Amino acid sequence: MKFKLHFTETQIPFGIQAVHRFENGYGVSVIRNNLSMGATLGLFEIALLSKDGDIQYDQKPLPAGVLGWLKMYEVQDIMSNINDLTPEEK
Secondary structure, three states, rough: OOOOOOOOOHHHHHEEEEEOOOOOOOOEEEEEOOOOOOOOHHHHEEEEEEEOEEEOOOEEOOOOOEEEEOOOHHHHHHHHHHOOOHHHHH
């Protein structure tokens, strides 16, 4: 499944961000800005979000909460894995 991300510009830090919510209660923030991991190479960083919008650490499939140096197809793969989680796995 391919997810449509709607990026908006951010000023501090300068770059772009998209937030996507899944039906299972999870969400992700996908960024590329002057502070994100891999941005100088055109790569993205993704963070796993709770239903309240907080970054979730120690949760599958992103145990570190944030993962950087990603190409868009890798972001899509991670999003697919998050979409497949059941709400009980939160």
